[in-house]
Amino acid sequence: MRNTILFLSIWVIGSPSFAQESIPPEVQSALYDFHPTAEDVFWEHREGAMVANFFTSGDLTKVFFDEEANWLETRARTSIHEMPKAVAAFIHQHYRNAEISYTGVVSWPDGRKAYRVESELPSEVVVKILSESGKLLEEKRIAFQPIETSGSALQPLPTKEETPLSPEEL
Numbered sequence: 249m250r251n252t253i254l255f256l257s258i259w260v261i262g263s264p265s266f267a268q269e270s271i272p273p274e275v276q277s278a279l280y281d282f283h284p285t286a287e288d289v290f291w292e293h294r295e296g297a298m299v300a301n302f303f304t305s306g307d308l309t310k311v312f313f314d315e316e317a318n319w320l321e322t323r324a325r326t327s328i329h330e331m332p333k334a335v336a337a338f339i340h341q342h343y344r345n346a347e348i349s350y351t352g353v354v355s356w357p358d359g360r361k362a363y364r365v366e367s368e369l370p371s372e373v374v375v376k377i378l379s380e381s382g383k384l385l386e387e388k389r390i391a392f393q394p395i396e397t398s399g400s401a402l403q404p405l406p407t408k409e410e411t412p413l414s415p416e417e418l
Contacts, residue, residue, distance in 0.1 A: 271298050278317040283309070318357075323364060325352045334382030335363045342376075343367060 271291045279286060279300045286309075290301045297312040297320055304324065312320040328336050328351050339348070343365065350366035354377065362385060363378045377386040 272315070272317070274317040275313045275315070276300075278313055278319065279311055282311060282319060282322075320357070322355045323352050324355075325350065327351065331363055332380045332382070335378050335380065338378055338382040338384070339365055349373070 270293070275298050276289075276291075279289065283300075283302070283304070286300065286302045286304075288302060292299050292301065295312070297314060300311045300313070302309055307325040309325070310323045312322070314320055328339055328348075331339075331351065331353075339351070346367040348365060349368045350364065352364050354362045354364050361380065363380070365376045365378065367374045371392050373390045373392075375386075375388050375390065376384060379385055
């Protein structure tokens with residue numbers, strides 16, 4: 249009985265409906281001010297923000313808000329072919345043999361825009377932020393958190409531990 253209660257508690261807290269209900273109405277309303285046609289929105293708490301996840305023209309879009317419903321940033325998945333030529337050239341030059349797991353556009357309220365490229369290694373994700381001219385603005389590593397998988401299908405999850413890249417790894 250105690251295991252059943254524990255399971256139900258974990259299920260309710262971890263379920264999408266709980267995440268949806270824990271998002272203030274002002275934040276949900278702010279999303280539709282920016283993206284009035286957003287459908288099938290999944291909300292999550294991530295990186296100190298409330299994040300709306302939904303698809304736009306078949307590509308994943310993530311919109312980050314603070315608790316006061318202020319827009320923090322938007323990350324929109326896009327293909328390498330839709331990026332500026334200088335960004336695509338940087339990717340082709342530095343990621344020739346890498347398995348790229350994400351490319352997208354990042355937008356901020358002050359009008360800045362950058363391009364995000366993620367590549368997964370066995371123990372970490374490498375993230376690079378590029379300007380429209382293809383200049384490297386930021387780079388970081390997000391290490392996978394080791395967990396005991398012993399025969400399960402669980403994969404390690406990223407942690408917040410970030411390690412700067414060495415010049416050889418650029």
